[in-house]
Amino acid sequence: MAVSGLIMVGYLLLHMYGNLKVFSGQAAFDEYSHHLRTLGEPLLPYEGLLWIIRVVLLAAIIAHVYAAVVLTIRDRKATRTSPGSRYKSKKNKRGFQRSYASFTLRWGGVIIFLFIIFHLLNLTTNDIAPGGASPSPYERVLNTFGEWYMVLAYTVALLAVGFHLRHGVWAAGMTLGANTSAKARRNLNLLAYAVSGIITIGFLIPPFAIFFGWVG
């Protein structure tokens, strides 16, 4: 879970950097998009590097989902000992200190998975094209975020990503043995807040900027 998750975090940071190029105008954005396909040529074929990244990401997603499903089934078996809820008491449902981010980790992950499929159909293949389809990646983005409901959908999805990473980055550090003192715990928590904050805000800047007409 930890390694596959961190691979995806690394990809998200690169993806976010690419998105912010939308502020440099249509030529720069479309050139960047095209450049991703020719990167590494002639050593790699056209779209070669892109396909390597896609395969690695797909493997990471499969590993992440497989581990999550297997572990969740084991956890359910360990706690579902009688019909109904585990504890009959209705009090302290949040325990001593369970956070919203840790509560929503599993279902948030399912929402993010569905969002990724929607997102690929929307901006990669352009099968879902609110505001009009276009061969130019720049125009696709502008057309999409000209619609308020698309801005809303992406906002909800990215908040889910933010919560997922808040707990996920911290948990990855725990799993890889990085939390071995009070200071390390504080640093790991700060890192998790920073990564989730930067990714959520960084991804949300372009949709809102486009919606309010500050781009193009």
Place this chain on the structure above:
Amino acid sequence: MKITIRAWRQANTSDQGTMVGYELDDVSEHMSFLEMLDVLNERLTLEGEEPIAFDSDCREGICGMCGVVINGLAHGPERTTTCQLHMRSFNDGDVIDIEPWRSASFPVVKDLVVDRGAFDRIIQAGGYISAPTGSAPEANNLPVPKEDADRAFEAAACISCGACVAACPNGSAMLFTAAKITHLGLLPQGQPERAERVVSMVEQHDAEGFGNCTNIGECTAACPKGIPLETISRLNRDLLGALAKGKD
């Protein structure tokens, strides 16, 4: 104090079990939680009813025998064992829900008593030093850095009460297992078997049917001995090292 108790009643392991309510009119705030249950049980016995079964031994907070889930929290609202919890932590007129530790690996024996044999089997899987060490050696023969000694002692404070499992949303016993791994892994005597220990204890943990750690930290918050969450990270570190060395 007037208190209403809703306690889990279950005749035996195969019984379905249910919550049963009892009214107590004259509870002193100086009573410990278990004394309050003793008073209730005396009354039930006089009325010819079956008293509520619960575990307890030292009643000093050091043996790890007692432990129930009070209002959904393992060992109740204070960070201590159930026996060291007092009725002054509650208010007049409160309704208090009392349930046993809930885990597939801790079958209910009767009412609030669960079988924690799974913990013994995890310890048997490697939570000890196999070399006979004789009597205590001269303390200065084997220097241990102060920081390591403190951390090892902190982990060794685990009393195996099982609150970590009861509090964990996944029913994981990782904090219990990690406390022993950390305790022995930080001391020189624990080094020769360090890699085998972590692998076989984690295997036994999983074989007992405990859940997995999702790093939420409820275990540490519930732990009456304050075993830190970082012990789990140390366990993970040892496990990664052992797996990298090809121990399995």
